[in-house]
Amino acid sequence: MEKENRIIMLGTGSATVTRCYNTCFVVESGSDRLMVDAGGGNGILGQLSKAGVAIDDIHHLFVTHAHTDHVLGVVWVVRVIMQHVLEKRYDGVLHVYGNDKVVDVITAICGMTLHKKYNALIGSEILFHRLADGDGFQVGTMDVKCFDIHSKKEPQYGFSLRFGNGERLVCMGDEPCSEQTLQHAAGADWMMCEAFCLYADRERFRPYEKFHSTALDAGTMAEKTGVRNLIVYHTEDTDLAHRKERYTEEVKENFSGNVFVPDDLEVIKL
Missing domain, CATH: 3.60.15.10 (Ribonuclease Z/Hydroxyacylglutathione hydrolase-like)
Structure with a gap:
């Protein structure tokens, strides 16, 4: 049976919105799932809950760039998954993908704000992948390749994603x-x-x-x-x-x- 491909828009707004959530979304192909960005705060936890996306089902998270409205919610997702790992409620590994600046920012915030027992999971249950222009990774049947958008203000990557049925989505x-x-x-x-x-x-x-x-x-x-x-x-x-x-x-x-x-x-x- 062919997998259903879909996007769940967790948020659709720009940085300073107050009537909706910052832009972030989940791409799904059957049970394969890629989360993209996480907005600017712990409101991401509410958006995931409202969307019916269990945080324990998130194992791949792509972060486009390190602006506050895209990256700060990632810290909350990582923090909750760390807690669930310690409580033995989370199976597998969380993979976080981004450019050097993205990884540096997230790990720095985690290091300064989270308990050492949480940060001890980085490198084992929480894996950060530093991507260069043109690098790719696999999420189940979804083949993802990132590209530098040549931003004038912040290092930022988009991506091209090919589904198992051959269709292609580009962000x-x-x-x-x-x-x-x-x-x-x-x-x-x-x-x-x-x-x-x-x-x-x-x-x-x-x-x-x-x-x-x-x-x-x-x-x-x-x-x-x-x-x-x-x-x-x-x-x-x-x-x-x-x-x-x-x-x-x-x-x-x-x-x-x-x-x-x-x-x-x-x-x-x-």
Whole structure:
């Protein structure tokens, strides 16, 4: 039987949102599971619970970069899993993947804030994998390869993930897609791309000053790649009731494929 592939959006907001959670998600293929980022605090524990994702079922966690709204929640996930390991409630190993800065930040925070009996698990039950541009790893039947997005403000990796059925999902990180990185998404079935705000609201939110893009920009770049499906995330949160409708409309001005603007906890079947 073919595995069901899906994305569970734990959060969809940018760094300073208060009406939704910071962007992070889980990619699933059957029982194979990859968590990507964890938001900015222990709210991740509530999001996982609401989504019906047991923290003891998380064994692979990819962290795109070390900004607070992506990495601080990782410390909480690691801390709870450490506790469950000591209580013999967690089977197996937690693998955390990221660039050098990501690993340095997480291990430093753990070292300074967690009990030594927790930190003693690093290197045995908690394994950190330092990734270089182009490195890959396997999560069950999912084949993952990371790539440097050439950020202007923080070392950051996106990834290309190929499912067992051959379909491919590409996550472009939370900065504007450049011509240099678009090659990684060329011909993909699914593309995930940030859109800090609407182009119509650019004077209000000033995305370009913050190294972010608009929904209009996301649609333009996605159209260049030839992808069939575009998932837009990492947005401001001032009008969540109409975000899906308004962002979709603007993306489709330049993109001819299918557009998804998910809410927190929404499940997207791939």
